[in-house]
Amino acid sequence: MKPEPIRPMHHSMRGSQAWSRAPARMSAMTMEHETKDALTKVALSIFTDCVNGGKTFQDTILAVYLSGLENGMQASREEPRHC
Numbered sequence: 690m691k692p693e694p695i696r697p698m699h700h701s702m703r704g705s706q707a708w709s710r711a712p713a714r715m716s717a718m719t720m721e722h723e724t725k726d727a728l729t730k731v732a733l734s735i736f737t738d739c740v741n742g743g744k745t746f747q748d749t750i751l752a753v754y755l756s757g758l759e760n761g762m763q764a765s766r767e768e769p770r771h772c
């Protein structure tokens with residue numbers, strides 16, 4: 690089974706007139722289901738910690754976004770793993 694790509698918008702909005710094209714500088718990427726689940730757990734953990742800590746929604750989303758950027762930069766510096 691081919692992994693489903695991550696998309697820049699929710700599937701329910703793809704056919705909408707308001708979302709006739711993808712947002713600027715956003716693209717789709719394919720990743721394994723296990724990787725997607727792991728990234729989702731990290732994002733939800735950060736989101737939960739921020740909300741429980743009384744952070745605003747804007748600060749919470751920013752924390753999730755910056756964490757993704759930091760992890761992406763770190764992953765791009767690592768050597769590719771060959772199994």
